[in-house]
Amino acid sequence: MIYKKLGRTGEKIPAIGMGTWKLGANPEDEIHAIREGIRLGMNFVDTAEMYHTEQIVGEALKGQDDVFVATKVSPDHLRYKDVIKACDQSLKTMGIKTIDLYQIHWPNPNIPISQTMQAMERLVKEGKIRHIGVSNFLPEELVEAQEAMKSNEIVSNQVEYSVLARDIEKELLQICTKAGITVIAYSPLARGSVYNGKDKAFSILDKIAKKHNKTIAQVSLSWVIEKEDVIAIPKTASPDHMAENASASEFKLDKEDLEQIDSIRTGFMPISRRLNRFTKRTSILWSKLMEKRESLRKFKI
């Protein structure tokens, strides 16, 4: 497994972690699969109160050391008191004392972000969470959330990214990379669609997979994590797929492969098209973000 920086914290996380959305059909097998993933070095587990998989994650964590736990607060729980309550509930459900990364699942325009970020900072102070992250945030939402904080940096933005879903390349990826915000790529296998063997994308992926004696899933994951400061969190309930996914970090695509994959254009529909935007204000938004982040750093020294 290769490791990447978590934001600007100096902490390292695996380039391939585990997603848990839609687990729950066979908890025993899934717990076994998560433990297998941990054993193979994917010691980053992503869940959310909304997924109803925190209990399975909590079970899988029993007796395991050194697992990085990421969960999320739902968009309807972003008022100050609700954030605190949701966090307490997640800790209780998973049976743990600290969440490593607490993420805002989706922004909610009806709740002032300052309320949410103040609550997040309180949770850090109380030791209930270690790091603050967001998910599905646009560049200007990142700026607002960062500006609302008094002493913490946003360490990550979890967004959809795969060979078939490239919206963040328009602007967001660049801003996050330059600001030192880790991109956690969700649905990195396009929810299984990388295996839809009909179109040109499939034949490109299939050819590259055969060339390296790897699977299409491994090629797809390798492409995602080849980007600086991007990690991937594929979901699988199968121990075999878990092993496949874990070893995707152990080979590298060559220049020709990367060019061919970069040329893929499909009609694949991402979960949301909100990240498919280019504001033409990239450098202004980045500067604003950095101004606040650097001032927090000075304050800490």
Ligand SMILES: NC(=O)c1ccc[n+]([C@@H]2O[C@H](COP(=O)([O-])OP(=O)(O)OC[C@H]3O[C@@H](n4cnc5c(N)ncnc54)[C@H](OP(=O)(O)O)[C@@H]3O)[C@@H](O)[C@H]2O)c1
């Ligand atoms: N923040 C957000 O708003 C948000 C939104 C969506 C997802 N997420 C997070 O991202 C995680 C991953 O995304 P996702 O679950 O949407 O989709 P995904 O990881 O892109 O794809 C999951 C699908 O791929 C299959 N799969 C996994 N490994 C495979 C392999 N090696 N070979 C063949 N098939 C394989 C899985 O089936 P098997 O189980 O049979 O292997 C499943 O059907 C989620 O679980 C969740 O934690 C976050």
